[in-house]
Amino acid sequence: MIPIVHCCLRHVKEVYVWNFLFCSNPDQSKHLETARMRLFDVWIDFVNLRSEHYSENSRIPTMEFGTAKEDAYRRDLTINSLFYNINTSSVEDFTGRxxxxxxxxxxxTPLLPLETFLDDPLRVLRAIRFGARFGFVLDEKLKEAAASDKVKAAIADKISRERIGHEIDLMISGNQPLKAMNYVCDLQLFWVVFSLPDKYKPALVEGCDRVCTAFIDAGWKLLQQIGLSTLNDEERRLYLYGVLFLPLRKTVYYDSKGKKFPIVNHIFRNSLKLKASDAEMVMNLHKTFERFISLIHCLESTEDIKLAEGYLGETLDVPVGSRRRILAGLLIRDIKSFWKVALMMSTLLYPSDHDQIKDFPVRHFELDKRKELFCSVENMIIELGLENVWEMKPLANGKDIMNILQLKSGGPQVKEWQQRLLEWQLAHPSGTAEECLDWMKQTYSKRAKLG
Known part of the structure; x- marks a missing residue:
C-alpha cells in the first residue's frame, strides 16, 4: 500500500512509502530518511510511515517506523491525515473524522490540540494558514490551546524564526491574508510572531495589534476594489506588509552600536528572517507614502503653490504644470516600479488625519472614493508620461557637466547639477541634450555673476 497524503486530496505533494529507505535530511529540520523525484510536473517526496516522539525543548522528533494509523495521528490536522489506497482506489480515514x-x-487536530501544539508549535501557524486559505472554521478547543501561554512560549522557544517567517509569508501571499492576520490577532499571537526588540520608542498605543489588522483590512479591501491585477504578486505581498505595519512606521529602536532603525526593520530581519530587500522596500514605502500624499494634493490642486518646496533644491522658473511633473517624476524615480504600491497606500489615508492611528478602526472608510482617487491620480501620472520615468536616460552626463563647470574631477557641484538637469529634463519632456546644456550654461553664468 502506498498512502498518499495532502489537504483536500486535490494536488498530490507528499507520497509516503512503506519501508522505502533513503538518506536523512537534518538541514530541513527533519531527521527523516527521504527521497524526491519529479513525476511529470509534480515533485513527489518519499518517506516511510512513522511514529514520532518529541523532546521537551525541540520540535524535531525522534522517528520510529510506524503503522498507517500511527502516521495519521501524528499529523497536524485531521484534513491532512487522509490516505489514498491505490490498490482499492479508496480514501482511508484512520482518525475517523x-x-x-x-x-x-x-x-x-487528530490528538488533543494542546499536546499537538506543544510537540510542534509550528502546527499552530499551519492551522491558521489552512483555515484562512480554505475558509474553514478553527475548532474551539484548538483556539483555546493556540492562545495558551504554554503554546506561546513554545512558539518562541522551539520554532526557528525562519520557519515562522515562511509560514507568515505564505499567509500574506495567499488568497486570504486578511483572514489569516485576523486569526493571528484573535489568538493573541501577533506580538509572538512579530516580536519586538527590548527597547523602542515611542511606546505603542494600546491595542496596536488591532490597529495593524484594521490597516490590512482597509488595504486589502481597497486593493480588491481597485483590482488585484493592478499589482503583481511581489508588489501585492509587500503592499500588504506595508499597510499591516503602517502603525509602526514611526517607532524606532537602537542596535548594539547605538544606530537608529525603524522597528519594521527588526520585524523583517529578526522576527521573520525574511530578505533584507523586503525590509528595505517596506521602509522605503513608509518613507515615500507621505510624499505621495503631498503629490496627490499637488496633482489635484489648481492653485499656483510651491509644489517643489522641500523636495527640489531650487524651483525652476516653469509653469505650475511643469513643476507638478518635476515633483511626480522625482518621486516615482525614487520608488521605481513600486510607485503604484506607494500611491495605493497614500490613497488609503488621503486626506485623513493619518497620524492619529488610534482612531483608525472606527473611522468610516469610503472605499469607492478611495478607488476613484487612485484611478484619477494613476491616469494623471500616465498622461504625464511618467509611469516608467525611472528608465529615462539623462540628457547630460557627469563629463558634460564637468566641462561646463571647468572641473578636473567630480564632487558635490556635479551631483547638484545632475539633479538640476534632471529637473529641467522632467519639465521639458521634448527637450534635447543641446537645449539642456545651453540652459545649464546660461544658468551657471548668471549664478557666477551674482556670486
Missing part, C-alpha cells in the same frame, strides 16, 4: 472535517470545513 478527516473526511467529515473536510466536508464541513473544520480545522481540528
Amino acid at each position: 478527516g473526511v467529515t472535517d473536510l466536508k464541513y470545513g473544520r480545522i481540528v
Whole structure:
C-alpha cells in the first residue's frame, strides 16, 4: 500500500512509502530518511510511515517506523491525515473524522490540540494558514490551546524564526491574508510572531495589534476594489506588509552600536528572517507614502503653490504644470516600479488625519472614493508620461557637466547639477541634450555673476 497524503486530496505533494529507505535530511529540520523525484510536473517526496516522539525543548522528533494509523495521528490536522489506497482506489480515514472535517470545513487536530501544539508549535501557524486559505472554521478547543501561554512560549522557544517567517509569508501571499492576520490577532499571537526588540520608542498605543489588522483590512479591501491585477504578486505581498505595519512606521529602536532603525526593520530581519530587500522596500514605502500624499494634493490642486518646496533644491522658473511633473517624476524615480504600491497606500489615508492611528478602526472608510482617487491620480501620472520615468536616460552626463563647470574631477557641484538637469529634463519632456546644456550654461553664468 502506498498512502498518499495532502489537504483536500486535490494536488498530490507528499507520497509516503512503506519501508522505502533513503538518506536523512537534518538541514530541513527533519531527521527523516527521504527521497524526491519529479513525476511529470509534480515533485513527489518519499518517506516511510512513522511514529514520532518529541523532546521537551525541540520540535524535531525522534522517528520510529510506524503503522498507517500511527502516521495519521501524528499529523497536524485531521484534513491532512487522509490516505489514498491505490490498490482499492479508496480514501482511508484512520482518525475517523478527516473526511467529515473536510466536508464541513473544520480545522481540528487528530490528538488533543494542546499536546499537538506543544510537540510542534509550528502546527499552530499551519492551522491558521489552512483555515484562512480554505475558509474553514478553527475548532474551539484548538483556539483555546493556540492562545495558551504554554503554546506561546513554545512558539518562541522551539520554532526557528525562519520557519515562522515562511509560514507568515505564505499567509500574506495567499488568497486570504486578511483572514489569516485576523486569526493571528484573535489568538493573541501577533506580538509572538512579530516580536519586538527590548527597547523602542515611542511606546505603542494600546491595542496596536488591532490597529495593524484594521490597516490590512482597509488595504486589502481597497486593493480588491481597485483590482488585484493592478499589482503583481511581489508588489501585492509587500503592499500588504506595508499597510499591516503602517502603525509602526514611526517607532524606532537602537542596535548594539547605538544606530537608529525603524522597528519594521527588526520585524523583517529578526522576527521573520525574511530578505533584507523586503525590509528595505517596506521602509522605503513608509518613507515615500507621505510624499505621495503631498503629490496627490499637488496633482489635484489648481492653485499656483510651491509644489517643489522641500523636495527640489531650487524651483525652476516653469509653469505650475511643469513643476507638478518635476515633483511626480522625482518621486516615482525614487520608488521605481513600486510607485503604484506607494500611491495605493497614500490613497488609503488621503486626506485623513493619518497620524492619529488610534482612531483608525472606527473611522468610516469610503472605499469607492478611495478607488476613484487612485484611478484619477494613476491616469494623471500616465498622461504625464511618467509611469516608467525611472528608465529615462539623462540628457547630460557627469563629463558634460564637468566641462561646463571647468572641473578636473567630480564632487558635490556635479551631483547638484545632475539633479538640476534632471529637473529641467522632467519639465521639458521634448527637450534635447543641446537645449539642456545651453540652459545649464546660461544658468551657471548668471549664478557666477551674482556670486
